Amino acid sequence: MALTPLWFLERAATVHPTRTAVVHGSVHYTWEQTYQRCRRLASALSRRNIGAGSTVAIIAPNVPALYEAHFGVPMAGAVLNTVNIRLNASTIAFLLGHSKSAILMVDQEFFSLAENALKILAENDNHYNPPLLIVISDKSCRPESLKDALGKGAIEYDKFLESGDPEFAWKPPEDEWQSIALGYTSGTTASPKGVTAKAVYSAIANQGVTHFCAAPVVLNTIVNAPKEETILPLPRVVHVNTAGAAPPPSLLFAMSEKGFHVTHTYGLSETYGPSTVCAWKPEWDLLPPIEQARLRARQGVRYTGLEGLDVVDPKTMKPVAADGKAMGEIVMRGNLVMKGYLKNPEANKEAFANGWFHSGDLAVKHPDGYIEIKDRNKDIIISGGENISSLEVENVLYTHPAVYEVSVVAREDELWGESPCAFVTLKPGTEKSNEGRLAEDIIKFCRSKMPAYWVPKSVVFGPLPKTATGKIQKHVLRAKAREMGPVKKSKL
Amino acid sequence: MALTPLWFLERAATVHPTRTAVVHGSVHYTWEQTYQRCRRLASALSRRNIGAGSTVAIIAPNVPALYEAHFGVPMAGAVLNTVNIRLNASTIAFLLGHSKSAILMVDQEFFSLAENALKILAENDNHYNPPLLIVISDKSCRPESLKDALGKGAIEYDKFLESGDPEFAWKPPEDEWQSIALGYTSGTTASPKGVTAKAVYSAIANQGVTHFCAAPVVLNTIVNAPKEETILPLPRVVHVNTAGAAPPPSLLFAMSEKGFHVTHTYGLSETYGPSTVCAWKPEWDLLPPIEQARLRARQGVRYTGLEGLDVVDPKTMKPVAADGKAMGEIVMRGNLVMKGYLKNPEANKEAFANGWFHSGDLAVKHPDGYIEIKDRNKDIIISGGENISSLEVENVLYTHPAVYEVSVVAREDELWGESPCAFVTLKPGTEKSNEGRLAEDIIKFCRSKMPAYWVPKSVVFGPLPKTATGKIQKHVLRAKAREMGPVKKSKL
Numbered sequence: 001m002a003l004t005p006l007w008f009l010e011r012a013a014t015v016h017p018t019r020t021a022v023v024h025g026s027v028h029y030t031w032e033q034t035y036q037r038c039r040r041l042a043s044a045l046s047r048r049n050i051g052a053g054s055t056v057a058i059i060a061p062n063v064p065a066l067y068e069a070h071f072g073v074p075m076a077g078a079v080l081n082t083v084n085i086r087l088n089a090s091t092i093a094f095l096l097g098h099s100k101s102a103i104l105m106v107d108q109e110f111f112s113l114a115e116n117a118l119k120i121l122a123e124n125d126n127h128y129n130p131p132l133l134i135v136i137s138d139k140s141c142r143p144e145s146l147k148d149a150l151g152k153g154a155i156e157y158d159k160f161l162e163s164g165d166p167e168f169a170w171k172p173p174e175d176e177w178q179s180i181a182l183g184y185t186s187g188t189t190a191s192p193k194g195v196t197a198k199a200v201y202s203a204i205a206n207q208g209v210t211h212f213c214a215a216p217v218v219l220n221t222i223v224n225a226p227k228e229e230t231i232l233p234l235p236r237v238v239h240v241n242t243a244g245a246a247p248p249p250s251l252l253f254a255m256s257e258k259g260f261h262v263t264h265t266y267g268l269s270e271t272y273g274p275s276t277v278c279a280w281k282p283e284w285d286l287l288p289p290i291e292q293a294r295l296r297a298r299q300g301v302r303y304t305g306l307e308g309l310d311v312v313d314p315k316t317m318k319p320v321a322a323d324g325k326a327m328g329e330i331v332m333r334g335n336l337v338m339k340g341y342l343k344n345p346e347a348n349k350e351a352f353a354n355g356w357f358h359s360g361d362l363a364v365k366h367p368d369g370y371i372e373i374k375d376r377n378k379d380i381i382i383s384g385g386e387n388i389s390s391l392e393v394e395n396v397l398y399t400h401p402a403v404y405e406v407s408v409v410a411r412e413d414e415l416w417g418e419s420p421c422a423f424v425t426l427k428p429g430t431e432k433s434n435e436g437r438l439a440e441d442i443i444k445f446c447r448s449k450m451p452a453y454w455v456p457k458s459v460v461f462g463p464l465p466k467t468a469t470g471k472i473q474k475h476v477l478r479a480k481a482r483e484m485g486p487v488k489k490s491k492l
Numbered sequence: 493m494a495l496t497p498l499w500f501l502e503r504a505a506t507v508h509p510t511r512t513a514v515v516h517g518s519v520h521y522t523w524e525q526t527y528q529r530c531r532r533l534a535s536a537l538s539r540r541n542i543g544a545g546s547t548v549a550i551i552a553p554n555v556p557a558l559y560e561a562h563f564g565v566p567m568a569g570a571v572l573n574t575v576n577i578r579l580n581a582s583t584i585a586f587l588l589g590h591s592k593s594a595i596l597m598v599d600q601e602f603f604s605l606a607e608n609a610l611k612i613l614a615e616n617d618n619h620y621n622p623p624l625l626i627v628i629s630d631k632s633c634r635p636e637s638l639k640d641a642l643g644k645g646a647i648e649y650d651k652f653l654e655s656g657d658p659e660f661a662w663k664p665p666e667d668e669w670q671s672i673a674l675g676y677t678s679g680t681t682a683s684p685k686g687v688t689a690k691a692v693y694s695a696i697a698n699q700g701v702t703h704f705c706a707a708p709v710v711l712n713t714i715v716n717a718p719k720e721e722t723i724l725p726l727p728r729v730v731h732v733n734t735a736g737a738a739p740p741p742s743l744l745f746a747m748s749e750k751g752f753h754v755t756h757t758y759g760l761s762e763t764y765g766p767s768t769v770c771a772w773k774p775e776w777d778l779l780p781p782i783e784q785a786r787l788r789a790r791q792g793v794r795y796t797g798l799e800g801l802d803v804v805d806p807k808t809m810k811p812v813a814a815d816g817k818a819m820g821e822i823v824m825r826g827n828l829v830m831k832g833y834l835k836n837p838e839a840n841k842e843a844f845a846n847g848w849f850h851s852g853d854l855a856v857k858h859p860d861g862y863i864e865i866k867d868r869n870k871d872i873i874i875s876g877g878e879n880i881s882s883l884e885v886e887n888v889l890y891t892h893p894a895v896y897e898v899s900v901v902a903r904e905d906e907l908w909g910e911s912p913c914a915f916v917t918l919k920p921g922t923e924k925s926n927e928g929r930l931a932e933d934i935i936k937f938c939r940s941k942m943p944a945y946w947v948p949k950s951v952v953f954g955p956l957p958k959t960a961t962g963k964i965q966k967h968v969l970r971a972k973a974r975e976m977g978p979v980k981k982s983k984l
Binding site: 001008015016172279281301335 | 493495499500503506507508509664771773793794796799825826827860861
């Protein structure tokens, strides 16, 4: 029988029908209600002939409809394409065209964005068949925008659900290779909305939160929050799963000081998400906290669901020595790895060369078998023929008391070919007039903590460009470094 | 990539190489050692051309070699056939012939049993090719028996391992339908060895046991143990998984009084083992203990790994009403269900009729979706046209203070066709001379606690016949009841 995550919902609804499944503002749904809503969605889609071979796109923040789409769409046999709400209209137009979505579900808040995207798509493609629009009403938005959407022919999501059967007899996929989701990885210039530490602490206090997942950028906000926005000590143990970027040890240390239990996982959109975990060993509990943070900053070992993980020499495909020094590329294989890139055989050939999925991340393997990322393939800095891990330089910079966020990229260097250039955001409250003195201080700090050739030759202050998922965009910083021109020989 | 449990061992050895994996007397192996021993076994088998298509049988108690065979044999691509050590020589001869085992691994203690089985097999089949014998040495046995085995050409297990490569590059199965194990379900007249409650408590005290699995018959020994053999209160929470027979609520109540946390699971050899679990709900913690025991005695809901579970009318295959009353057959489907019966297409056709596996167990479904077994299909008693669940009669009998074990079967009845007949083992220390008075007392007790037509008309004292896995053999008791002749009309 083909394995599918859809059964988890049916089981939750059977075993825990009256327990709360989804909370959104004042809306609470039980598992039974959620299962019925998902079956209504699947049924309503089926009645419109949406099934095997169809794609349903959704542009929505983390509202109940987004959750329901993850089950309801594949229960109808169709593929779900979740569109990042931070993308701009032309990128969305490209995605909707590429995925050939037959239905577009859109949160009221993003209806005009969706409209603009569809307009661009129609202008660029004469044969384009516009999708059926379903608008998800949102009480926190202006009522006019809903009225506007309905006036333009969109169907209200809850009305659409009403047209479906809550007892719909959905069928599990016949074949495990039948796709249920289509995702596009991030790569945008739009800025993510800021999370405020206050909202996190308020959810912990009011909603009884015990577990959450957040990228290191969010953890950074939490540890740097002003005292009046925090609740310390925490009312209970709060477990945090972090992934999305390598968390600096200093950040993990600060989180543990505040009483959070952080588990560090690592993966890519192509490998479902987390495919390694820094599995904690009880004997590490006895180590000094800063040493614990250093161990926790490693990406760790494969999840039980991933069959193969290794760090290999990209040329020979042989595993590197487990000495914590030899660098190689992280490769994975097994059931957590994606089926492939849609309509892109060339990319698939490259990504799956030699029977492994190639992550593009460079790492070492420690004697205990735990892997640790040193850099993205393309982020490595080559100075005087020596490789410098931009990540390791950043980890040191994060321990400087004035540094809030930092990113290090290669800058052309007349003498060494390349040398590290640090882009730094200072902690709130730092005087702008102090920047000159601070740049010197940071370089001096680095000299005392790393090999001379690692030390950034230039320090640039200002906000860091980020992707929609909160990742720092090194390509933008590299372009800035290019604009700065090469480091002169005299600077040595 | 085909899913296989073999990766779990590789992961344990990678992540927890120095942690204890297996303890047997004074022998301790770490996960790394265990993985190496399994790879040695796989390698040594491969070197003898044992691989895809071969079967390796093992007759051994719960020693490290038995554990290692579960990984080493499928790592070589072969199928493992574990033979119950309580079987007699002629049954073993049948199994070895049926499975065409190329290798027979046998614990020193059972070498002469294996020899006898092979002798029977050779006498019955002229074309029979005897398997290679590997003897597992056992320090607790007489050294002569090992010498004897080696003299007869058997290879010592540890010597066999030495011939294998500890770094053997085993290959996972290419296909999930590639068999890794062949099991024969129980059905024997040999008696199981008694477990003493003392050994259980001693392991809890000395080995730091936190979890164990045991059939209700073992739990019965634990709760009825004399005070001097027990440790109360327990030094820590001890979690127990029970399955193999329906545990009477009175037994679950007594276990919880002693501080054990019992989880009740249910399944068949054909469904991997546990395929349902009586998932505990926090709100039940507030109920009176006896009510908790009643809820816990239900077989519950499907495991997440089982895709389908239902109670259906055997004729229409329609689900019965979830009213706790309508009885039907338990059916299952999904990834926990076996591939099929070996060389038995007729049995497969019957067991898998209508796309479901038919358990042969009769149950009701409660309004909360939890299922509860009422009887085996063939154990139901039909009295005056009414169905009587022998299990429900037994559950009441178990609450009688003098009853240690009980089994209820149908006895022919001149008036009602059939009526219940109870076979009872009394608690240790009960005077034999009291049996007559006790039989009357038990019947009186039943009259006050169940419908009149459920009350056993006959009570027979004595030890109960059991299978090698500790299940009471109702067919033996039914034969005894037949020998007793029908219940006379006058007895009414």
